[in-house]
Amino acid sequence: MAAEKAKVYLVGAGPGDPDLLTIKAARILGEAQAVIYDKIVSPEILALANPQATFIPARKERGQQEAFEAEIHAWYLRLRDAVGPVVRLKSGDPLVFGRGGEELEFLSQHGFNVEVVPGVSALTAAPTLAGIPLGGVSAAVTVLPGHRQAVTEVDWPAYRHGGTLVVLMGVDHRAEIARFLINGGRQARDPVAFLQYASTDRECVVESTLEQVARGEVAVEPPAVFVIGEVVRLRTASGSPSRKRGQTTLSPLVSS
Structure with missing residues (x-):
């Protein structure tokens, strides 16, 4: 045996x-x-x-x-x-x-x-810790992988009518993703939030717009999740939850 x-x-x-x-x-x-x-x-x-x-x-x-x-x-x-x-x-x-x-x-x-x-995924943890609800504003939440192969295969025009997008592993291709979305019909002024190092002492949130991301004006580094859509504005209105560990802060945009 x-x-x-x-x-x-x-x-x-x-x-x-x-x-x-x-x-x-x-x-x-x-x-x-x-x-x-x-x-x-x-x-x-x-x-x-x-x-x-x-x-x-x-x-x-x-x-x-x-x-x-x-x-x-x-x-x-x-x-x-x-x-x-x-x-x-x-x-x-x-x-x-x-x-x-x-x-x-x-x-x-x-x-x-x-x-x-199973483990707690940054897909849900990062937005929650940043005070961004994935529901409540749009009727749909779409999760997209942001690595090179996926970026070239996604039907970007399918997301032109709004809705919340959550992109994982897409920091390196963020400008390209933003350009694909805008060229596919998404509004250039749509808000974007990059959620870096979620739940750690280095946790940081960078808010921007699709247009600024497409122009390469936003400095972020992996690991990060980014959220696109009107739900990002809810964070601005409510602020992020206060926690002993990994306080969330708003980082400035890179100057154009």
């Missing part, structure tokens, strides 16, 4: 604040024998893992997606005979635009026992 392969947990680490890690995720981390973690995961969350575990950083470089995935798959195969749980710790939720689906498929094809542990 073939030896049973190690159990792999695809675990969501949440948006950054360790207090937003789920109880189940913390328990599994404490039992892990190996932890393959995204470099964006905070040291505070890693400190909750079994100190005797093997810690393996998953270092993805821009433009090296295929090599990154191959490296992760190779680690899974090396750890297939691990005596205890293997944790793949991914920021946010493991199956929300984070290539977790591809990893899940690989593990299933290779006979691993896999369990997915």
Whole structure:
């Protein structure tokens, strides 16, 4: 009889604040024998893992997606005979635009026992922490991936009539996304909010318009989620919730 392969947990680490890690995720981390973690995961969350575990950083470089995935798959195969749980710790939720689906498929094809542990996604956490409700103004909320391939495949004119857009992983292509939306019929004056480092001590909100973003006038850096639509104005009216950790502040635009 073939030896049973190690159990792999695809675990969501949440948006950054360790207090937003789920109880189940913390328990599994404490039992892990190996932890393959995204470099964006905070040291505070890693400190909750079994100190005797093997810690393996998953270092993805821009433009090296295929090599990154191959490296992760190779680690899974090396750890297939691990005596205890293997944790793949991914920021946010493991199956929300984070290539977790591809990893899940690989593990299933290779006979691993896999369990997915959901996490709090920046998709909802970042707007909430910034005081931006995703509902209440528009009847629809659309979530879009902002990486290079998705940007070229999206039917941008489909979003010309308004509605709330939430873009993940799109900071590097923000000007191009804004131009596509404007050229597709979206109003250039539509408000935009970039939500950087949500739930961490570096949390920051940058408000702008599609036109300013399209002209390259807004300085932001990943990780960030950005929200497009009238819901952004509600933050201006109500202000963001006050929290002990990661106070949200309004950053100025880059001068044109």
